[in-house]
Amino acid sequence: MNKQIALIRGDGIGPEIVAEAVKVLDRVAERFGHTFSYTEVLAGGCAIDATGHPLPQDSIEKCKMSDSVLLGAVGGPKWDQLDGSLRPEKALLGIRSALGLFSNIRPARLFAPLAHACPLRPDIVAGGLDLVIVRELIGGVYFGERDTVLKNGEKYAYDTMGYAEHEIERIGRVAFEMARKRRKKVTSVDKANVLDSSRLWREVMHRLREEYPDVEYSDMLVDNTAMQLVRNPGQFDVIVTENMFGDILSDEASMITGSIGMIPSSSLGEGTRGMYEPIHGSAPDIVGKDIANPVATILSAAMMLRYSFNLPEESDAVESAVSQVLEEGYRTADIMSEGCTLLSCSEMGERIAALV
Numbered sequence: 001m002n003k004q005i006a007l008i009r010g011d012g013i014g015p016e017i018v019a020e021a022v023k024v025l026d027r028v029a030e031r032f033g034h035t036f037s038y039t040e041v042l043a044g045g046c047a048i049d050a051t052g053h054p055l056p057q058d059s060i061e062k063c064k065m066s067d068s069v070l071l072g073a074v075g076g077p078k079w080d081q082l083d084g085s086l087r088p089e090k091a092l093l094g095i096r097s098a099l100g101l102f103s104n105i106r107p108a109r110l111f112a113p114l115a116h117a118c119p120l121r122p123d124i125v126a127g128g129l130d131l132v133i134v135r136e137l138i139g140g141v142y143f144g145e146r147d148t149v150l151k152n153g154e155k156y157a158y159d160t161m162g163y164a165e166h167e168i169e170r171i172g173r174v175a176f177e178m179a180r181k182r183r184k185k186v187t188s189v190d191k192a193n194v195l196d197s198s199r200l201w202r203e204v205m206h207r208l209r210e211e212y213p214d215v216e217y218s219d220m221l222v223d224n225t226a227m228q229l230v231r232n233p234g235q236f237d238v239i240v241t242e243n244m245f246g247d248i249l250s251d252e253a254s255m256i257t258g259s260i261g262m263i264p265s266s267s268l269g270e271g272t273r274g275m276y277e278p279i280h281g282s283a284p285d286i287v288g289k290d291i292a293n294p295v296a297t298i299l300s301a302a303m304m305l306r307y308s309f310n311l312p313e314e315s316d317a318v319e320s321a322v323s324q325v326l327e328e329g330y331r332t333a334d335i336m337s338e339g340c341t342l343l344s345c346s347e348m349g350e351r352i353a354a355l356v
C-alpha cells in the first residue's frame, strides 16, 4: 500500500516525538511491505517564524492532498504574546476546521505495567481502566462568536458557546457506534443545569438513544464527571461531550493512565483522511532534552494505520510493541518507577520500532 502522510512536526517537543513515530511507521512499512512517503508541513510557531502566519494556505493544501496528517504539537512561550488570531494554536484549530474533523477520539487506557505510575489509590484502578472520550472538535466555544470591545470605559471580552442539532447528532452517532464495538455504554457529559447549548445537546442525545436500545445511556454533568473520573474511572466506557469539556476531561483522564505522554488521538470527519496527534502540548519545560515520552505520538500513528489506512494488523503490531516495551520495564522519565530502566525519547522510539 502506498500512502502519503503530511508531517507537522510543530514546536517544542513536537519534532522530537514525531521523529520517533516516523521510525515506527518506517518499520511498519518495511515489515508489511508498504510505502509511506512524507510531506513536511509548516504549522504553528515555526510557521509564524518562517512565514509570519501560523497556518499558511499552502499548509492546508498539503494536508488536503495527503492521505492523513500526523502532528506533534504547536505553541510555546515565544509566541504567547501574539494576538489570538495569530497564535500557533490557531493553526491546529484551522486544520481541524478546514478538514472538517468534527470527531476527536481520545482513548485512555491504563497499561497494566504502569499501575505504579497512576496517582490514584490501587483499589480505585484495580479493575483496570479503559475508556474513550469522544470530543466534538469543530464547534462550541472554540468556534463561536467572540470579540474584545470597549464597554463602560473598560475592555470586555466574550466567547460564545453554540451548537446546531446536526453537529450534536453526528458526534453522538460516533459515540453510540463506538460503544457498540466496546462495552455498550455511553455517558453524555454536559452542563444542562445551566447552559442552553447543553440542554439542546441533551435533547438530541435522547432522541439518538432511541436508535440504540442495545447501548446503556446516561447523562452526567461535567463537574460531577470531573469528580467521578478520579473516584471511580472504571464506571466509564464511552464519554461523549462538547469541545471544551472534552479538552479538559481528557487531560484529567490521561493522568490516570500514568502520564499525559501516553494518550493518542484521532480526528476524523466524514471521510478517511484524519489528523493524528498526542493530546499533550509542546511541553516547553522539557524541550531539547530528549526526555519526552513518544508513546502518545506512536499510538497516534497506530490509530492512523487503523482508521485512515484500514490496516488493523499493522496497528495491532505497533500497540503490542508498546505493551511489550512497558512489560519489559522500559520507561521514559514521566512514567519512571523503581526497578525500571530509564530510556530517552529516542531510545524509547527505537526500542518500540525494533519490536514491530
Ligand code: NAD
Binding pocket: 072, 073, 074, 075, 076, 077, 089, 092, 260, 261, 277, 278, 279, 280, 281, 282, 283, 284, 285, 286, 291, 292, 293, 294, 296, 334
Ligand atoms: P503540555 O501538555 O505541553 O505540558 C503539560 C505538562 O506535561 C508539562 O510539564 C510537560 O512537560 C508534560 N508533558 C507533556 N507532554 C509530555 C510528554 N510527551 N512526555 C513527558 N512529559 C510531557 O501543556 P502546557 O504546558 O499547558 O502547554 C504548552 C504549550 O503547548 C502551550 O503553548 C499550549 O497552547 C500548547 N498545546 C498544544 C497542543 C497541541 O499542539 N495539540 C496541546 C496542548 C497544548
Ligand code: IPM
Binding pocket: 075, 089, 092, 093, 247, 279, 280
Ligand atoms: C488539545 C489542545 C488544543 C485544544 C489547543 C492547543 C488549541 O489543548 O488538542 O487538547 O484545546 O484543542
Ligand code: MN
Binding pocket: 247, 248, 251, 279
Ligand atoms: Mn488540550
